[in-house]
Amino acid sequence: MxxxxxxxxxxxxxxxxxxxxxxxxxxxxxxxxxxxxxxxxxxxxxxxxxxxxxxxxxxxxxxxxxxxxxxxxxxxxxxxxxxxxxxxxxxxxxxxxxxxxPHAAQAALRLEHLVRTAIAEEEVGLREATFASRGEPLATAVADSAPLRVLAAGKPDRHFIALSNALVAHGCDVVAAPTPYTAFDYLHERPFDAAVLWGAEDHAPALSIASGMKRNTRLYHIPAVLYLRGSGEINLAELYNRGFADVAAADTPEDETADRIVALAHAHRRHLAIRRALEGARGSGLTDPATGLFTRELFASHLARIAEGARLRRRPLSVAVLRVSDTEAVVEARQGGWLDRALPQIGAMVSRLIRTEDTAARLSSDIFALALPATRGPAARIAADRIAAVIGCTAFDAGPDRAPFVVEFEVGVAEVMPGESPAVVLERASADIGSARR
CATH class of the missing domain: 3.40.50.2300 (Response regulator)
Incomplete structure (x- = not known):
């Protein structure tokens, strides 16, 4: 520590x-x-x-x-x-x-979100400068102006109903889902800016929904808020593992809890606007045409700008490299051309799984890189390992009469040192793959 x-x-x-x-x-x-x-x-x-x-x-x-x-x-x-x-x-x-x-666990969860949001806003300015310097200004990131859409999942309870009413009073469009099944139906049918999960007597349904959202690349970043009956029911390790963005007890005033949910929802919508603005640069010729990720040259240029920004703001910066492992299944898929067909989808998954402030690049056909602002080396490794694990849960087509194959990654990480060039830090991260294998 x-x-x-x-x-x-x-x-x-x-x-x-x-x-x-x-x-x-x-x-x-x-x-x-x-x-x-x-x-x-x-x-x-x-x-x-x-x-x-x-x-x-x-x-x-x-x-x-x-x-x-x-x-x-x-x-x-x-x-x-x-x-x-x-x-x-x-x-x-x-x-x-x-x-x-608040309870310390609640404060820690909320602080984590606030800090990441601040870093994301800093990164927006840096990316705009990078693209403008190369003659391709990014479109302005404009958030959707429609009412915020909030999923309220859980059995009817006077506290939960009161919170739903408070959200409606804040101008939110609240959709009630009494069971995990209906919650996932709604989540897959329509977009949401936040999900409020009622703890009730049994936390299992809420924890199941949150866990399922974190296993889905499309739902991964939707902030999930756990609403508990009281303030003494928090298992910190479990909540962190489930990925909740905030935790609120029922003895907290409904208006205050609604304010916190609305703030999370606005931040999520802002992040989506930023992502859309960045995706608008995919046809500019500066990004990889197959995946929309940064090319090696664009990544090196932006990494230098991020490093300078980290120095001015006194923040750490780490780089991760993910290389497709040559497992037996991957070797066979590569020979048949099926790996090449899967790589654009893999790249798209990487772009959805990274945080808004992170930058993903395709360095070669099957090697990806991440720049992770305000992140120390050990935390960067955890983030890269989680991305690899989520993609590893997806099966890709291997051709007629062949079982689908899965993709595993070898991960290398390096924290940027003072005065270090982008080329050197990428080399160190790549070398870390070999040391980890040994």
Missing amino acids: SSDPRILVVAPDDDLVGPLCQGLDALGWRTVTARSLAGAVQVLIDWPLEAVILDARLDEAEEGARAMRHTVSPRRLPVLVIGAEASNWEPGLIDIAMSAP
């Missing part, structure tokens, strides 16, 4: 946020506390922290949020405010407000 702090907590005392800090520290989200806004600004100068938790009772807290964000520019700084005082603050000044401190 890294010894460096990740979260800045700005509070006049520990009365409100003390237990939350202890819980976050125990989960690996190490915190550092400032008792004043001047102290908070100095801490942000000293450490490249990922987010801020701000106690709204602090004097001039609203102005402090502006000052802290200005201090770290051009890095985007997510701000989570605790306290009812924030309800009248300037719209858009903070990312999320909670009336009371």
Whole structure:
């Protein structure tokens, strides 16, 4: 576990946020506390922290949020405010407000999402600059303006119904699904911006839906929110493995929970708009025509820009290389030309499985690369391994009278070092494949 702090907590005392800090520290989200806004600004100068938790009772807290964000520019700084005082603050000044401190597990899940969203927004600007420098400006990423579509899956309950009504009051189009079967029917029939899963007495249906969504490349990024009956029912390891974007207890005010769901849904819709803008560049000649991924040359150019952006923002950066393994089934499929027919689909799956802020490239016919901003080497390996595992669940056509084949990947990872060129880091990631095999 890294010894460096990740979260800045700005509070006049520990009365409100003390237990939350202890819980976050125990989960690996190490915190550092400032008792004043001047102290908070100095801490942000000293450490490249990922987010801020701000106690709204602090004097001039609203102005402090502006000052802290200005201090770290051009890095985007997510701000989570605790306290009812924030309800009248300037719209858009903070990312999320909670009336009371959340459970540490809930806060960790929410902070993870806020941090990834901030990094994705930074990456948009970098990609726009990369394409503009090569004479192919990206289309503006405009999010869908239709009402947000939210799936509410679970048996009718007064708390769950109250939350659904609160979402409708926020202008959402809420679709109720009483069983996992109907939930998956809806998920496959129409697009959704978020899914709210009712924990009820038995968490199994909600966990089953979330797990199924994470095994489907089209549903993989839809934020799933677990709505529990109480605050003491959280198994952190299980929820992380299931991939929930947020967790809310039924004793949380419905309007506040609805606000959090709406924020997740808006972020998801924004991510889809960004992806559509990037997909619009597929016919530009700068991307691989078969998969729409970055070519080797475009990837090298963009990687240099990302590396410079990481240096300015004091963020880490890692690169992963995925090479199709020469298993017996793959060798046979390659000889018959069936692997070549499957590779465009594989490339498309890679593009859907990466996070919005990640960049995927096709370096050669069966070698792919990923640039993962704000990601250390070990975390990059986990992300690449998960992508390989999901694709490994898909069977591809091997021709008449032959069993379908599956594709396995060999994965190599390298974290970018100061002053390192794109060519060198790609070479290190490729060499890591060989060392991992040995």
